[in-house]
Amino acid sequence: MPSETQKAEKPRLHPRNKNREKYDLAAITNSVPELAEHIKNNKYGVESIDFSNPKAVKLLNKGLLSYYYGIKNWDFPDENLCPPIPGRADYIHHLADLLGEGNWGNIPTGKNINCLDIGIGASSIYPIIGVTEYQWNFIGSDIDNRSIESAREIIKANPSLKDKIKCRIQTDRAHFFKGILSKKDKIDLTVCNPPFHSSAEEALRGTRRKVQNLSKKKIKKPILNFSGVSEELIYKGGEYKFIHDMILESKEFSKTCYWFSTIVSKQSNLTGIFKTLEKLGASQTKIIPFGTGNKISRIIAWTFLNKHQQKEWRKARWPNSGIDRDMAEPEADYYHTSEGVKEYIKLAKGVDGSDLIDRLSKELPAKSSVLELGSGPGIDWRILDNNYKVTGSDSSPEFIKHLEKENPTGSFLLLDAATLETEERFDAIYSNKVMHHLKNKKLSKSIKRQHQILNEGGIICHSFWKGHGAEVFKGLFVNYHEEDALRAAFEPYFTILRLDTYKESEEDDSILLIGKKL
Numbered sequence: 001m002p003s004e005t006q007k008a009e010k011p012r013l014h015p016r017n018k019n020r021e022k023y024d025l026a027a028i029t030n031s032v033p034e035l036a037e038h039i040k041n042n043k044y045g046v047e048s049i050d051f052s053n054p055k056a057v058k059l060l061n062k063g064l065l066s067y068y069y070g071i072k073n074w075d076f077p078d079e080n081l082c083p084p085i086p087g088r089a090d091y092i093h094h095l096a097d098l099l100g101e102g103n104w105g106n107i108p109t110g111k112n113i114n115c116l117d118i119g120i121g122a123s124s125i126y127p128i129i130g131v132t133e134y135q136w137n138f139i140g141s142d143i144d145n146r147s148i149e150s151a152r153e154i155i156k157a158n159p160s161l162k163d164k165i166k167c168r169i170q171t172d173r174a175h176f177f178k179g180i181l182s183k184k185d186k187i188d189l190t191v192c193n194p195p196f197h198s199s200a201e202e203a204l205r206g207t208r209r210k211v212q213n214l215s216k217k218k219i220k221k222p223i224l225n226f227s228g229v230s231e232e233l234i235y236k237g238g239e240y241k242f243i244h245d246m247i248l249e250s251k252e253f254s255k256t257c258y259w260f261s262t263i264v265s266k267q268s269n270l271t272g273i274f275k276t277l278e279k280l281g282a283s284q285t286k287i288i289p290f291g292t293g294n295k296i297s298r299i300i301a302w303t304f305l306n307k308h309q310q311k312e313w314r315k316a317r318w319p320n321s322g323i324d325r326d327m328a329e330p331e332a333d334y335y336h337t338s339e340g341v342k343e344y345i346k347l348a349k350g351v352d353g354s355d356l357i358d359r360l361s362k363e364l365p366a367k368s369s370v371l372e373l374g375s376g377p378g379i380d381w382r383i384l385d386n387n388y389k390v391t392g393s394d395s396s397p398e399f400i401k402h403l404e405k406e407n408p409t410g411s412f413l414l415l416d417a418a419t420l421e422t423e424e425r426f427d428a429i430y431s432n433k434v435m436h437h438l439k440n441k442k443l444s445k446s447i448k449r450q451h452q453i454l455n456e457g458g459i460i461c462h463s464f465w466k467g468h469g470a471e472v473f474k475g476l477f478v479n480y481h482e483e484d485a486l487r488a489a490f491e492p493y494f495t496i497l498r499l500d501t502y503k504e505s506e507e508d509d510s511i512l513l514i515g516k517k518l
Contacts, residue, residue: 012291014093018068019086028063035059069132073157076150080122087292106469108318118192122150127165192262194242195235240269254304261301353380353432360461368427374434418442420449428459451493458517
């Protein structure tokens with residue numbers, strides 16, 4: 001497997017995508033020896049394959065499935081679509097994140113999660129990745145009997161897929177969900193890679209363009225590098241009509257499915273798609289951009305369930321997958337009692353943010369005014385006070401009492417880190433593992449408010465626990481974050497000067513963010 005320290009060669013791919021690093025062709029060839037005859041040096045002198053050759057592409061993807069996903073038996077007729085694994089995996093990972101967004105960052109996994117793949121194809125690729133990565137169950141539908149039989153053979157030949165994927169034939173080409181789902185079925189996600197050509201002529205033009213781009217040669221009668229029979233590539237009216245018809249029928253299954261989704265290859269189709277969803281009353285619509293190589297695409301996801309219905313769905317179907325995002329705010333008694341404060345002071349003994357403050361000092365001149373959020377025991381407040389005009393704050397009256405008693409000449413405010421109701425202005429705002437107690441909406445509110453109470457060119461310096469999801473510890477909500485999510489949250493208001501991981505207890509368990517007010 002690739003080294004964890006190996007730099008990603010394909011940064012556009014999802015962070016959890018196993019295909020981000022440069023292909024280890026030697027290892028992949030060990031899994032699929034036939035690939036060896038297709039490996040040659042490209043114009044840069046680097047080992048690669050001829051991506052305009054369908055056989056080479058199929059063998060590479062077969063090797064990727066074997067090497068990364070443990071799928072040792074993956075074969076289907078050459079005339080069927082051979083999917084590029086990296087892009088298909090990205091779709092599944094982004095949908096996993098979509099489920100996690102509604103579940104406090106915890107991606108629900110296991111047999112409780114049911115997915116529907118509209119157009120499973122002969123390769124069964126989306127169910128394979130969903131099963132191997134997240135242990136989800138799948139229903140795969142298709143209008144072609146041969147594709148269904150091929151998918152069943154792949155499932156039968158790989159023990160890890162047994163009893164995880166059910167294949168159902170769609171006998172009426174005009175329908176997507178009817179004839180496949182009953183009203184009793186509960187589907188957490190639907191996936192679909194729709195046909196994107198409206199005719200054979202259009203498909204041929206697209207194929208010629210793709211092969212010429214890959215081979216750099218003019219080809220009159222190209223063979224599609226990812227193969228594909230006509231049912232997989234062509235739909236009367238093209239991609240837009242297919243998606244439009246699918247959305248119309250999805251309304252009838254609004255209580256059967258949580259999230260519907262599809263890939264949209266053509267950006268020009270988005271306007272019409274959004275108008276259809278709005279007309280039908282979708283309660284939420286998401287657009288998720290993703291890309292492989294030079295190709296940019298996007299996922300459209302929609303649901304007809306309102307917030308209450310979504311909450312009830314999660315409670316009923318994801319009982320062990322995480323905390324409900326809409327649960328009542330935990331009571332923060334731990335920081336609001338003298339016993340809790342005393343216990344925390346003992347726990348915090350010997351732990352300080354001196355390294356963080358040292359990094360802050362490289363961006364902030366001495367004698368600047370600093371607001372510290374969540375001063376708690378006052379350890380970092382005292383370090384800051386050596387060089388800055390620092391005002392401490394905390395939402396706990398018990399901690400404020402402690403701070404004022406221990407530092408009688410200090411300045412302290414009783415402040416909620418989300419609302420920051422103060423008329424004072426500061427040159428910088430600092431916190432050390434404080435803002436992880438805020439839910440995402442409150443974090444966004446805090447970021448905006450920090451921007452408002454900082455002087456021009458003001459600096460922020462915050463640390464967070466790194467990770468996914470959330471938990472409740474001693475009655476306190478604790479939210480974990482990743483670098484990309486923090487960047488997205490802060491960049492509308494701040495120029496990011498530094499976004500690093502560091503070790504507090506374990507390697508790379510924490511994130512430091514330093515920014516400058518826009």
